[in-house]
Amino acid sequence: MRGQGYLWLAVAIVAEVVGTSALRASAGFTRIVPSVVVVGGYVVAFYCLSITLKTMPVGIVYAIWSGIGIVLITLVAMILYRQVPDLAAVAGLSLIIAGVVVLNVFSRMSAH
Numbered sequence: 001m002r003g004q005g006y007l008w009l010a011v012a013i014v015a016e017v018v019g020t021s022a023l024r025a026s027a028g029f030t031r032i033v034p035s036v037v038v039v040g041g042y043v044v045a046f047y048c049l050s051i052t053l054k055t056m057p058v059g060i061v062y063a064i065w066s067g068i069g070i071v072l073i074t075l076v077a078m079i080l081y082r083q084v085p086d087l088a089a090v091a092g093l094s095l096i097i098a099g100v101v102v103l104n105v106f107s108r109m110s111a112h
Contacts, residue, residue: 005055012048013065015041017072021080060103067100 019041025034052061071093077083085093 005052005061008048008052009056009061009064012045012052013068013072015048016045016065016069017041017076019045020069020073021076024081060107063100063103067096070096 019038022034022037022041025031026038027034029035029038049061049065074083074085074089074093078085
């Protein structure tokens, strides 16, 4: 059952990244297609997140959601918008990844 939670969480993260990535292209919600992608992405993301929370603790879910989402959005920004992170950004992203790993591997909260 927990494996399904991770699957729903992965779908939620991808949908959120797609929605967030389209925000810039929506030009303040003045362009219809990117605006629909934003809204659709967030609807799918929050629906899948709500299903995830049936089987996993909210603290762990949110740590994974936000941590992986931040890293993926940074990668998308690098590819689509040529926004290259500097050394401080890379260090910060590394700490976020480390935090998600520590929560999942060492925290007893993830067992509940």
